[in-house]
Amino acid sequence: MNTWKEKIIDYIRRNRVCTTEVADCLGKSGVIENVMPINRGHFKVGNVKWVVADHESNWNVHKMIIDAQEHDVVFIEAIDCKHRAIIGELVSKYILLYKQAEAIICNAKFRDAAALIRENYPIWCTGLTPVGCFNKEPQENIVGTEWYNEHNALYDGAVAVCDDCGVVIIPKDQLTEEFYDKLVRIEEQEDIWFDRLDHFKETTFEIVCQKKYLQDELYMSRRK
Template sequence: QFLPQREDVFNGAEQEDIERKTPLWGVLESIRPGDVLVIAAQGSHFTGCLGDMLVRYFKLRGGAGIVVDGRVRDAARIRALGVPVWCTGVTPHYASQTELFPSAFNVPVGVGGTLVTPGDLIVADEDGAVVVPQDRAVPLAEDSLLHQDREAFARRRLDEGGLLSDYYPLTGEGLDEYLASRAAT
């Protein structure tokens, strides 16, 4: 969690030395294999929450991906590392160089207008990232597999010349046809 800087809480003159004592270093040193790091940076266009060295360390610890409600730096080097990162853009600034400062980790945060709590699952692809509470993961996965199967059926029918209105979304006679095809297998 990044919060606004304030002179009586943090003096920017010691930025790089003090950063290693912040929760940003703490969270990186607590990363376990498969973890997804979610950073609340209030959509800042200036604070570079992570750069090459921090993402490199994240990867070496076994981190799976990073979601940042803000910016990162060293974009080319991060891409070369192959760590999936979802962020709002890039900046040349480092984590405490501008208006925000790393303040806490392993706490609930608001990212992209969504509450993320420690232990939530993050599902992400090239379209973006979503939060899945742990207790909803199994039913959501089951629903997702069913949805994926229905869409595969609809794609086949569209590729065969079917009408969009018959197969997408899959309702009415198209849905009946899908259900009959599943019952036959």
């Protein structure tokens, strides 16, 4: 592992650091709003491959997923697609089986619900609908626009963490030693909080607000 990004992904995967804790490390931010799993029980983390669906068309999705790499989390960001499903079973199978991506996340709807549930695919989206996008090249070319360049710079190469609570994106400028240390500290804090709750029978006010455990020098010395 040569980079802090790789170390962060590995630490989150090995310790199953949940989206709640990651969002806390980001100052209670980073969530992709209204995106939830189609199938429960999946935990995925990986490099974000950002692709776009626009103007009620998934043409650019088909083009851009060709470059997805093994273990990527493919993030399909939809703009001006109304309430249409962006993709369904065929494209999901291509991404997850043939491209060997970790997961798919999308800020819009999917279709072919029965197949996606049957295959237990790791997909996070805003809901389901039978009405899909058109597979025609959009008349307006979004590639290269200011919006496209801004969102590509923001998301492509970031890190996504996905679980039953939703999806949190760790921005590229947070993939640092400092953020890695935050993850380690929050895992240690969670261990302490539940220990004080289960074995010391403290109230949540004493644990979370007053942090009485910090005054217990013997206890804290044993945690080092």
